[in-house]
Amino acid sequence: MCLGIPGRIIAWVDKASLMAMAEVSGVRRAVNVACVAGEDPIGKWALIHVGFAMALIDEDEAARTLEALRDLGEAQEAVEQMRAADLALEAAP
Amino acid sequence: MCLGIPGRIIAWVDKASLMAMAEVSGVRRAVNVACVAGEDPIGKWALIHVGFAMALIDEDEAARTLEALRDLGEAQEAVEQMRAADLALEAAP
Amino acid sequence: MKFASEFRDPALARALLSAIADKADALGASRAKPLHIMEICGGHTHSIFRYGLDKLVHEGIEFIHGPGCPVCVLPMARVDECVEIAERPGVIFTTFGDAMRVPGHRKSLMQAKAGGADVRMVYSPLDALELARRNPEREVVFFGLGFETTTPSTALSVQQAAREGLRNFSVFCNHITVPEPIKALLDDPDMVLDGFIGPGHVSMVIGVHPYDFIARDYGKPIVVAGFEPTDLLQSILMILTQVAEGRAAVENQYGRVVPEHGNPVSLAAIDDVYEKRPSFEWRGLGEIDASGLRIRPKYRAFDAEEKFGIGYARTRAPVPEIAGCECGKVMVGKLKPTQCPQFGKGCSPEMPLGALMVSSEGACAAYWQYGSRVAAE
Amino acid sequence: MKFASEFRDPALARALLSAIADKADALGASRAKPLHIMEICGGHTHSIFRYGLDKLVHEGIEFIHGPGCPVCVLPMARVDECVEIAERPGVIFTTFGDAMRVPGHRKSLMQAKAGGADVRMVYSPLDALELARRNPEREVVFFGLGFETTTPSTALSVQQAAREGLRNFSVFCNHITVPEPIKALLDDPDMVLDGFIGPGHVSMVIGVHPYDFIARDYGKPIVVAGFEPTDLLQSILMILTQVAEGRAAVENQYGRVVPEHGNPVSLAAIDDVYEKRPSFEWRGLGEIDASGLRIRPKYRAFDAEEKFGIGYARTRAPVPEIAGCECGKVMVGKLKPTQCPQFGKGCSPEMPLGALMVSSEGACAAYWQYGSRVAAE
């Protein structure tokens, strides 16, 4: 449930009613930023759901996740190389 | 102004609200007969205007008018024959 | 069609035409010095052109097309008010088809409909009543237009609405009466008329006596006539006979439909529902005393003027007609349609400038439609 | 698309798939004896099929598609009520597109629209508010549907309507919450689940702690996950790791979006506008205590249940579901969609019998749409 999509808050539309313009891949729509207005959201990335910016995206955390995945990728490659070597050894007569 | 057309009142539709069916050359429509309901209008010819039977048609009077016209026709024919004869006489050498 | 076809008999018509010609010759009427006969009623105008009587009748008879077309005499300001009511949200504006194309200053009702107003053509005020019953959440306004022939139907519908306690039905009452403008025409010193063909269906309601003043006070013959071609021809013959005999009387050609004293039910309904306005504006004729009807206070709940705060009583400053439009002069017989500088140029049925070009009873439309157009070209 | 494309990287996915396979092998999971992992959220179900993860992942991992699709768990009686409201004269019924095709007993909202009801799809409750502003003479009803992800948007819209004093806007509130049905599932003695993928966007609002009971009381691992394919694979890996390590904890894979304690503004709006219903009916799951939200009395003016005297509180007698529909069993993982006797026969996306065939998040629709259909044929 709950289709959410990352978009960048690019400008205020009406600060009084907490409406700002969000952009997703070049597509713009005014969204309500009440939930993320604790800090100035302009320029930030947020998770957009049914016309509301529901959460700011933590860019560092995103980078950390990707980093961890890349590390895993390398580790897994090493494991697979080892496994391939093992298999080659086993297959050797 | 005031397009009116002779139609025959053929049956009651709703006597309480003085609505009856009128027929004009095989075309039927319910009309209000309040204005002609002094005598029972069913079977009678009436002058229909904007959905109301506005007057009963006096059949004797209609016949009298036509009769007068026919008489005129005969008289006029006679006059013309006489005139033609006159002309013929005048034209005679 | 019984009571119609018989009166369209070419043989009878021929006899009448010949008798008329004889009378007209006897009276010395000629194209140069014609007898002027006004058919008051637009329905008669329509019949004259539809059957080509204008071309068949002796050339010493000239028809003057009178003000008896309710569409033609409606001032533009009334049309503007119709449009204004029709454009209100929630309103269903009902009207006879005749009024759809009459130009207002901004637009006609047909154009208002195209612009989104809910305008519906009805055949009868009864159909408007039925719309009101079926659409209780909408306000159904009926455009009450017409002379005495039509006024009873609107009155009876208002009475019916009152009986049913309908709260969403009202009439925008612009009904008018025939005798007053005739009097105004007769008072015009420029007017030369030799006799009148009286509107038969008006007399079906009001009888023949309301025209007594024409014969008595102005010395003009008037024959109340039916609408079939022999009716009209017979009436002309009757007028010529009066002229020839030096008489002026109110005669009734249309006895099969017109009772001497009119229809009591209709008269009672008219009296119950309407009262006379002090005066009413006619296109081309200006203000005429006591020539318009309004809804009596006891039926205020069904009066669109009251409901919408609009209408004649509230907009007495006369709204100017379109410049260049000579409808007024044509309507009183001072100009022939083809003498109007707009005829066939700025004004044609597809783009009428004046109301006389809209209604098929209007003299200009009749001239155009039925072939006298060439005269202008 | 930033924050999305990176998490769809095939290389990263390959590594994750390989690591998962290793872990699954190590745990002795096989097609015959799989590990059962429930993705609670329909969004996850959708992603799994959209990216073909079900076919890519080690065969010892079996996905159980949980009840986290608000459309799928909506009882038919609610749809009937939507239709009833939508069919009232004057109402503009607004809804997310998802709900349009869900069958009711008489008809779906799409069919009601075809029948003349003014049903409009909106992208946001803000669009419904705007419709209310622009149509002051109409009653605009918004169908509030969804879990905690969506509840704040409705709540904020109600608050906004109240601030503006809108009198023609109301919400037909059928919002529901995630933790309660999970508890119900865990209490089912037949249920064998090895771990949960937690709905990331729900936790974006409510944080991760509402799931503590899953680990603490039931000893099951749960990883709150994002919706991109690597998010899902990483979460599976994290669950397998917990299983391998004999741990059961609430972990957060989706840290870039999910704050531990959720979003305070959203939580405050929820608290201000809604209160828990004593219980709420779920399709396939029956009544679940405290699993539904209703609008608090202070916002009664915006509560469609109050305005129309309709809704859950008033129709407690459960309305029977369509006979032959096995949605309930599929939803709790007791049947695979292809094991439902109706699958692909009486029930297909063009003519859905059950809600699981309607929503693109429904397990049956996903099976059909994304290729597991053949199994049934």
Place this chain on the structure above:
Amino acid sequence: MRDTHVTMAHGGGGRAMKELIEAVFTSVFQPESSEDQARLMAAALQEPGARLAFTTDSFVVTPLEFPGGDIGKLAVCGTVNDLAVGGARPLWLSAAFIIEEGCEIALLRRIAATMAAEAQSAGVRIVTGDTKVVERGKGDGVFVTTSGIGVIPPGCDIGAAHIQPGDAVIVNGVLGDHGATILAARGDLALSTDIQSDCASLGALMQAALAAAPLHAARDCTRGGLASALNELATEAGVAVEIDEALLPLRPEVVGVCEILGLDPLYLANEGRLVLFCPGASAPAILEAMRSLPEGEGAVVIGQVKPGPAGQVSMRTRFGGARRVDMLVGEQLPRIC
């Protein structure tokens, strides 16, 4: 199909649409392939000097079904007739449907069945088509647009330009039945009658007339009635046309509708009537040929062509008057005055 009414889903381009098209249209029209174009050959078209005739009309009518026909019959007859009056032998039709959300599927089936039956009896095939669905309130049940292809055999050349002073003017039957039927069937004027639409395909009739004797031009009298067709032709041909009121075939009921509403039957729509111009000498043979077919039973001469004034149509009234019969201005409105 389980659905009883059309929803927006049936216009989406997907499975629901395919199902609707198959259940309602292609099952009845039976096109030869599922390609979205018909591929056609006709020997007559390849004859040297043969010309292809191509025409189109959209049909919009309320009510969709009426005594004597439905919108589908109109759509087939109308396009067949537009081909036929030009001397073409109608061969193939296309049919495109714009359906309003909420339209009853059973109604669509009836319309398709009528179309198939009428096409068969007119000797044409409906070879390609299309359906679209529009939201409720943006359509009116269903609109049908047909286009038609026919072949004009070598040597056949008729049209307004060939009309000559002295030509006889012929119609194939009573006028205005369709228009009067629709006015009554609409219901808002609360009129009831027993009249039926004259809706009919006139391909065979035209072929019979062409075979009988030389003729100059023909046109079907549809919207705007006989008066508009005559005015168009008189203008295009640069001649005058004079018709005779006493010769006009009119049903009493049609006259009745016109009298009640203040309409002129010359402007009422027809859907199975044509006006035909031929040398006076051809008239007897053509009348005889026409009268041998049911759709020409009522064929009569109603007037003749005069040298001028160019573009003018007039009518001799029953007692010898004459009146201009102008083109309809806007639409005919019922009037009370």
Place this chain on the structure above:
Amino acid sequence: MRDTHVTMAHGGGGRAMKELIEAVFTSVFQPESSEDQARLMAAALQEPGARLAFTTDSFVVTPLEFPGGDIGKLAVCGTVNDLAVGGARPLWLSAAFIIEEGCEIALLRRIAATMAAEAQSAGVRIVTGDTKVVERGKGDGVFVTTSGIGVIPPGCDIGAAHIQPGDAVIVNGVLGDHGATILAARGDLALSTDIQSDCASLGALMQAALAAAPLHAARDCTRGGLASALNELATEAGVAVEIDEALLPLRPEVVGVCEILGLDPLYLANEGRLVLFCPGASAPAILEAMRSLPEGEGAVVIGQVKPGPAGQVSMRTRFGGARRVDMLVGEQLPRIC
């Protein structure tokens, strides 16, 4: 004309209608005669073995004008394309307009101008037409129905039945631009983008492809998008089609619209896109030929044909998964979950 908006009078069959037609349509389309049928000859049609292609489509779109085109452009391109993808050289179009009362006449003029321009650049003539006016609330501004006639030269025979396993599947450019443009232009979702409709006539492109190398079939991807066209063709041909997600050309904005609304770009409508099936060996030459024209600049292979399962379309996802690409069920609805 003095009128600025269409009223019912413009549909009445009389002078107002004639004036509208002349002022707005025939003055721009310039048909050869005023007969209500075009009379046509084309040498290509009389070649032995030549076949006539005939197709029709109604066009209904909101808004009537949108970035990259208007309903008139759609109506010309759509019918030209339905002819072109069958191997026919488009020759003649008919155009029928159903106009809602109140429609702005200036808008109609713009639409007619677009149609004339597009027809000219596509090398076809609009030779016959029709207009109807419907009451307000019974239409949607204007609907346009075009029918088209083309000629399939002797020896040219392409179609679904010719598709073979091993065929390359080619599209001529980015997908979904039209659908995404319309969704945004409609305004009710309050999305704004810079995308334009892909609306284009593909007659020249098809001729270029046909000239370049043998090809088996082509179809324009309109309503229901690429997915529906592929499903139709796979079913008709009795083959499976496998496309590759990584090869699909998609504009970021289109992806954006889809992500926001939960839509799948495979189902978005196109109006200037076709999918083409050719032997693998033909692909390079066909791609080159297509890319030499602006409407084929973005031509790429997106997949290939497999023997079976018959009728199945699947997509290899970016990381090696596979998913079924079923036909669209009803219409794509924006979703939040």
